[in-house]
Amino acid sequence: MLRPQLIVLLVWLFVMACALAACSGSPQGNAADGGRWYRLHRCEGCHGEGGRGGRAPTLNGSAISYRRFLNKLRTPDSTIMPAYGPEELPEEDAADIFLWLQKTQR
Numbered sequence: 001m002l003r004p005q006l007i008v009l010l011v012w013l014f015v016m017a018c019a020l021a022a023c024s025g026s027p028q029g030n031a032a033d034g035g036r037w038y039r040l041h042r043c044e045g046c047h048g049e050g051g052r053g054g055r056a057p058t059l060n061g062s063a064i065s066y067r068r069f070l071n072k073l074r075t076p077d078s079t080i081m082p083a084y085g086p087e088e089l090p091e092e093d094a095a096d097i098f099l100w101l102q103k104t105q106r
């Protein structure tokens with residue numbers, strides 16, 4: 001039989017773990033798939049192979065936060081970069097790209 005104190009502790013730990021995951025700014029995703037989405041959505045044409053840059057800023061190893069990254073995808077600052085809405089590029093795929101770019105070295 002679980003004692004009430006133990007249940008309270010478990011619930012508290014669970015809440016803290018969720019809060020930490022949400023605040024870390026690191027999305028859940030699969031970096032291994034990121035490269036595939038990156039090419040599929042033609043990011044490569046502007047940001048270059050592996051995010052090394054070309055007609056647009058380099059993205060690999062970039063220090064921007066995931067929030068900012070996602071924001072840029074949804075509402076780019078320029079008219080050159082197309083906006084990628086959630087129906088075109090779901091957040092899970094965006095997270096994969098973000099993680100993949102972080103892993104891809106300059």
Ligand code: HEC
Nearest residue numbers: 041042043046056057064069072076077078080081082097
């Ligand atoms: C037609 C060219 C083009 C395509 C395609 C394109 N981008 Fe961009 N991107 C740009 C340009 C130009 C900028 C810089 C101006 C701006 O922020 O809008 C930019 C900026 C960005 C930034 C902000 C970089 C920073 O350091 O602030 C991110 C992140 C980004 N792009 C990601 C992507 C991803 C991911 C894709 C594919 C899903 C993509 N872009 C497709 C042209 C493009």
